[in-house]
Amino acid sequence: MRFKLISLGCKVNFYENNALREMFLLNNYVEDNNNPDVVVINTCSVTKVADQKSRQIIRREKRKNPDSVVVVMGCSSQNHGEEIFSSTGADIVIGTSYRNKLLDLINEFKINNEKILKINKDVRHLEYESFNVFTMPKSTRAYIKVEDGCNNFCTYCTIPYTRGEVRSRNKDEIIAEITHLVSLGFKEFVLCGIHTAHYGLDLKDTTFSDLVEAILNIEGLYRLRISSIEESEIDDKFITLLANYPKLANHLHMPLQSGSKTVLKRMGRKYNVDDFIKKVEKIRSVRPDISITTDVIVGFPGESEEEFKETYDFINKIKFSELHVFPFSAREGTKAYLMDNQISPDVKSMRVDALLDLSKKLEKEYYNRFLGQELEVILEERNKKTNLLSGFTSNYLKLSSDLSDDYIGKIVKLKVS
Ligand code: SF4
Numbered sequence: 001m002r003f004k005l006i007s008l009g010c011k012v013n014f015y016e017n018n019a020l021r022e023m024f025l026l027n028n029y030v031e032d033n034n035n036p037d038v039v040v041i042n043t044c045s046v047t048k049v050a051d052q053k054s055r056q057i058i059r060r061e062k063r064k065n066p067d068s069v070v071v072v073m074g075c076s077s078q079n080h081g082e083e084i085f086s087s088t089g090a091d092i093v094i095g096t097s098y099r100n101k102l103l104d105l106i107n108e109f110k111i112n113n114e115k116i117l118k119i120n121k122d123v124r125h126l127e128y129e130s131f132n133v134f135t136m137p138k139s140t141r142a143y144i145k146v147e148d149g150c151n152n153f154c155t156y157c158t159i160p161y162t163r164g165e166v167r168s169r170n171k172d173e174i175i176a177e178i179t180h181l182v183s184l185g186f187k188e189f190v191l192c193g194i195h196t197a198h199y200g201l202d203l204k205d206t207t208f209s210d211l212v213e214a215i216l217n218i219e220g221l222y223r224l225r226i227s228s229i230e231e232s233e234i235d236d237k238f239i240t241l242l243a244n245y246p247k248l249a250n251h252l253h254m255p256l257q258s259g260s261k262t263v264l265k266r267m268g269r270k271y272n273v274d275d276f277i278k279k280v281e282k283i284r285s286v287r288p289d290i291s292i293t294t295d296v297i298v299g300f301p302g303e304s305e306e307e308f309k310e311t312y313d314f315i316n317k318i319k320f321s322e323l324h325v326f327p328f329s330a331r332e333g334t335k336a337y338l339m340d341n342q343i344s345p346d347v348k349s350m351r352v353d354a355l356l357d358l359s360k361k362l363e364k365e366y367y368n369r370f371l372g373q374e375l376e377v378i379l380e381e382r383n384k385k386t387n388l389l390s391g392f393t394s395n396y397l398k399l400s401s402d403l404s405d406d407y408i409g410k411i412v413k414l415k416v417s
Contacts, residue, residue, distance in 0.1 A: 002032035004068075006061070008054055009044025011192040011227050013074055015145040016099060017042050018138075019131035026133065027103055038069045038106055043076035045162055047329040051076050055088055062089040069106055073099055075162040081119040095119040096148075096163050100131050123149075123164030130169065134177045140380045140391075140409045142186045143227070146174055146211065147193030151201065154257075155268040155335040156300065156328065159194060166198045171206055171214065179218050187222040187378050187411060188249075189215070196226060197233035209237035216245045222411065223378070223394060225249035228295075231271045231279045243286035250287055250395040254280075255295040259314025260307040263300050266339070273314055280318055291321040291366065291395040296355060299328040299348030301339035308351055315358060321366035321396070323359035325352050367397060370416040375399070377414050379407045 003024045007017040020040060021031065029038070039061045043054035054076040062070050071092040077084050078095030085093045092105050097120035109116055120126070128148055137143065149166045150159050178189055191212070193199060199208045208229075215224055224247060229238075231254055241248055254276075258264050261272055283290060296311065315323065327348040330337045377399050379391040388400035389407060399414045401407070 001029045001037045002035060003029045003038045003040065004031070004033045004036035004061075004065075006039070006041045006057060008042060008057065009046060009050060009075070010194075011143045011190065012145055012148070012194055013042040013044065015135065015143045015192060016131070018135035018143070019133055019145075020099065020102065022133035022135060023100070023103065023131055036065060036068050038071065039065055040071045040073065040102070043072060043074035045075035045079045045158060047326075048331070049329070051080065055084065058084065058088040058090050069109055071102065071106070073102075075159070078119060078123070078162040079158060081117060085115070085117040090115075092116045093119070096123070097126060097129065100129055123161065126164045126167060128167040128169050130173060134180045136184075137181070137186070140186070140378055141188045141190055141225075142178075142181050143190045143192050144174060144178060145169065145193060146191050147196060147199040150195040150198060152195065152270060153268065155266065155339075156297065156331065158331045158333060161333060163194045166195065166201045168199045168201070168203050168206075171211060174211065175214060175218065178215055178221065182218060182220045185409065187409065188225060189221065189223070190225045190227050191215075192227040195230075197229045207235070207237070208233060209235055209241060212238065212241055212248070216241065216248060221247060223247055223249055225251065226253070228253045228255060230255060231276045234279055234283065239282055239286055242283065242290075246394075250289070250393075251291040251293070252283065253293045253295075256315070256318075256320075257295060257297050258300065258303075258307075259296075259311035260303070261310075263303055263307050263311070266302065266336075267297075267300060268335070277314075277318065289369065289395065291397075292318070293322040293324070293396070294320050295324045295326065297326050297328050298351035298355060299343035301328070301330075301336055301343065302341040303328075303343055303351075312354065312358065315355070315362075319365070320359075320362055322363050323355055325355045325359065327352050367416070370395075370397060372416065374413045374415050376411050377401075378409065378411055379403065381408065 005017045007013045041058055044050040058072055070090045072084055072090045073094045077093050081093050147168050149164045151166050153160050197208045199211055200206045375393040377391040377393050379389045383390050389403050390400040401414055
């Protein structure tokens with residue numbers, strides 16, 4: 001049997017597809033993106049646009065592969081399973097559960113020739129779903145899922161409703177997977193999760209920082225990066241790890257979402273701007289030239305010009321090295337969806353533009369601090385436009401080189417110019 005995998009959305013979906021690939025290959029399936037017997041689409045529901053895109057791709061794949069078994073999983077089908085089942089032609093629709101049972105479901109479909117809709121709605125009482133395989137990433141950077149679910153219920157987010165309560169992956173399994181990949185020559189590992197640093201919240205004896213320390217002590221590991229970590233999750237132990245382990249990437253992605261106290265309150269975020277700035281100062285006291293990147297939502301309901309200016313000024317004060325800017329997307333089923341004073345699309349796009357301009361300025365300022373320095377880079381891929389090999393430094397600067405493809409996956413020193 002031949003299979004094709006499509007991953008939409010976040011790094012967790014990307015990891016899950018890598019795990020699925022191993023599961024299929026271990027069961028004598030062959031990967032064939034041109035002529036598949038089974039197509040699996042891991043969907044995303046972070047915004048309305050993501051939901052629409054998921055449906056478009058499901059319909060496209062069913063049209064292109066009318067005789068293939070089209071399987072849909074992930075957050076969009078967890079949220080809108082019945083709709084997707086009745087309107088897209090998909091054959092098997094599961095949500096954010098039963099992914100490690102997919103081979104059985106495909107066999108069941110093949111035997112009964114009956115479409116399957118199987119959504120576990122009880123997302124608040126889920127076990128961590130292990131795929132019991134070691135992924136074999138196709139990229140030089142290995143994403144490693146360590147956790148699923150989130151307990152925060154920010155007022156604008158549907159993820160706790162689709163991914164459920166926090167559940168941590170077995171620590172030994174994580175260590176074994178990374179140790180295995182280190183032995184195969186992988187250099188950089190990126191820890192990811194639905195709420196990565198919530199790892200351990202459901203465990204009695206381990207915290208996220210304990211896990212990070214255990215991974216940093218794996219022999220031969222070159223670089224460890226955290227996909228995202230909130231201000232409130234950077235504890236003293238994590239600061240000590242930053243101080244003592246240079247292989248812990250000199251880069252943290254810390255979602256801010258807003259720089260206005262009143263907006264943060266309406267968002268239901270678990271910190272305020274004073275906490276945030278204090279934590280950044282603490283981080284910079286052990287890593288003065290660390291790169292701190294962030295996510296910001298503009299146009300949250302009721303966001304006044306003054307509140308937006310607070311966000312703008314706060315970002316400028318922190319000197320992030322890059323911003324990911326998102327216009328607020330009203331998600332049905334969330335508190336923010338019902339809030340008054342929804343902001344007009346025009347105002348949202350003006351604010352997005354203003355922050356993207358600021359991001360460009362801050363990125364340049366940060367990059368220029370390293371001009372002339374030689375930094376270690378793991379070369380990843382050849383850029384089609386420039387025909388140069390590119391890769392990232394520990395502090396997430398993207399540098400390029402005219403070296404040959406033999407250097408892909410290798411660590412080289414490049415001058416920042
Ligand atoms: S922390 Fe908030 S925004 Fe992030 S996944 Fe959880 S509920 Fe959503």
